[in-house]
Amino acid sequence: MKRYAVMVFLLVFVCAGLGLAQEKKFPVRDITNVVVWAAGGGTDVCNRIVSGEMAKLFKVNINVINKPGGVGGSIGMNDVYSRPHDGYTWAGVSESCVTAGVQGGWDKRMYVWDYFIVGGSPDVLSVTPNAPYKDLKELIEAAKAKPGSIRAGASASGSIHHLNLLALEKGSGAKFNYIPYPGSAPAQTAAMTGEVAVVVTSVAEQQQLIRAGKLRPLAMLTPQPFTMKDVGSIPSSFGPYPGLSTYLPIMQAIGFAVPAKVPENVKEAIAEVFKKVIASDTLKVWAEQNYYTLSGKTGKEAKEEFEKLESLFAWTLWELGAAEVNPETLKIPKP
Amino acid sequence: MFILQQIWDFYATVFHTALSIENILLLFGSVILGITFGALPGLTATLGVGLLTTLTYGFSTNAAMITLLGMYVGAVYGGSYGSICVNIPGTAAAAATAMDGYPLACKGEAGRALGLTTTASFIGTMVGMFFLALFAPLIAKLALQFTSFEFFFLAFFGIMISGGLTGQDLVYKGWIAGLIGLFLSTIGRDHLQFFPRFTFGLSELDGGLEVVPVLIGAFGIPQIIQVIRDQLSVGEAKKFQRVLPEFGIILRRIKTIIRSALIGVGIGAVPGIGEDIAAWVSYGTAKKASKHPEMFGKGAYEGVIASETANNACIGGAIIPLLTLGIPGSPPAVMLLGALMIHNVTPGPMISIENPHFIMEMTAILCLASFATFISGLLLAKQVVKVLRIPPPVFMPIVLVLCVIGSYSLGTKVFNLYLMVPIGILAYYMQSMGYPIAPLVIGVILGPMADENLRRALMVSQGSFLPFFTRPVALILFIIIVWMFISQTPFYKRFAGELRGKRFKGKMANPPTE
Known part of the structure; x- marks a missing residue:
């Protein structure tokens, strides 16, 4: 009887261990990259190239789909943010997404995301x-x-x-x-x-x-x-x-983002593969052919860039009378 | 020598593309899907090309272009089905086709009308293709003659011409409908300075009225109410046996066909405006040139042929500035531009250096797509006409459901339905008072273009109206508009009638049409 108990205990332990190990491993299934702009635009093309290359290293599919619409890509961003924060859904974004807040399509600040910036064209x-x-x-x-x-x-x-x-x-x-x-x-x-x-x-x-x-x-x-x-x-x-x-440069920042609450180890796994892809020859050749400057920023650095863009865009739009929501109510600092 | 080389190149490409079974399957698949898209209210060529753009990402460039161009040509052609059979144009481009197509169907000649549009679309696409192959660089120069000043006149011209053509009793009514459309188009934030106009604080109105719910509401709802109210039944297809039209009908109207095709190509090449204006201008010109203008609107073959040839010829025209300048000539061409970028082809003046064969490939694909549309069209038309045998009390509710789905599916917004229904009711009362609907829809489509370009032009000239009259192309457009306006007024007609009456000593028959 006791022996059985030990065996059951061991089994549970092993399973839990496997489970933990499973959690460490990322990714175990396909990833979806939801591009918030229409197919064929700069953000879309860029995300398709990078996702394609990252999929090869991750050895899972990364399905790129488009969910344009709303203001500043708000429909796509809201959609991604409402799904589980497990790192399996990305939002393909660009610098213009930071305007979604003051245009009334996004009620959060931009720091709720973690960014992986591919780059942009100067x-x-x-x-x-x-x-x-x-x-x-x-x-x-x-x-x-x-x-x-x-x-x-x-x-x-x-x-x-x-x-x-x-x-x-x-x-x-x-x-x-x-x-x-x-x-x-x-x-x-x-x-x-x-x-x-x-x-x-x-x-x-x-x-x-x-x-x-x-x-x-x-x-x-x-x-x-x-x-x-x-x-x-x-x-x-x-x-x-x-x-x-x-005042300058104000550079395009095209890339993808995951909700900041995604587990650290998952973000690290993505960042590691992302950096490898940015450094690869395929991307370098693609960037040169398409007149892009590669950035490769992740983590804190990338977040800072987007926060800077957010405050700049939000306040400029507000001054131009093109904003719906006062950036102050969203607590966006002045540039 | 150069031209011979081009022609040889062209045939080689056509056969090379057509020899692969996969290509042929893709071609017919996308063409038939395109026709379905065109025929169903709410699904437009632009939407179809946009949806397929994402799906064809994994294809080779060639295969992707086959799919997309097949979709484009098929959808522009397919719009005529709805126009002819139920008087609800599947796309705005086919609104002019309904003018004569539906009366033909009421006479029991739906089959012949469909046959005519199939042939006319085929010839139109082929002419457009011919121009794309031979005169692309030349026509691209034409596109650069258009600045904000000209665009304003062009948009205004489009609204006026559709108004002038569709008024049943008084021409003013057509213009009034056009101006109502123009007014509706100012709803939303303006595109230059984002100032909210007539939005009443509703964020759904910020983006302006969407064209598709307006199109469906304005054409669909009055038609449905009318058919059910009057127990109308569209002429049974009893008279109709063949879809392949008698060649005599086509041959006798070859002048109309060539004229319409040229109009289509020319208008297609101008950036930003597309198949809808092409169809109206061509319809108007055909009516002017016809010996029996009074037959138009009552089921004239010329009317159907003119609008369908032009809207398909427009495709070739629209691709010209897209490929040679990187400027899409029509809304679906905007989607094509996106698709090309995905496949790493940047259209523009360098395309003939970077991808020397690309224009030829596009031409070849366009040629194949028009053949495929012709064949599928002839096969489908016969079946489509059978739809008319369904009794209206069953058929119309189905159309209504399709209308609702069509409006909603665009952006999956319930607000679109709140938009569609009131506009439909407005359109129904307007129609029963003798106001035509088409100019209203054209006004909503072209209104933003007229509004934005007029204001931008004034920003450019810093408030001066002078450039409207000093720029040659703008001046020509202005004179055409003024002439069109004056020549349509009853006052002028009586005056001209009197003049002619004097000359022919009263023998001439041109009584005022009151």
């Missing part, structure tokens, strides 16, 4: 090829001489490219006549037709037009210059205007 300022400005200095001087006379196009009010334009204005003292467009592509088209003289979008979005000579790049809105095939080096705007470093 912003570049270009002009219509026959515009009289040879470099950034000439453009800024002309804009200062007659404030509001030069038309500058960028995607909608409060978008990342508009924020870049605003930061350039603040840092250089120039004032442009900002013309909003529904997206980067129409803004670029407007620059080609001459409806606007200046356009700010990302390098990835502009590269074809720059290389074909339909747009002429003046400066990068990042501290580093950028080398482009067929074009050469595009200088940084920080050279002539060092004051810009207070």
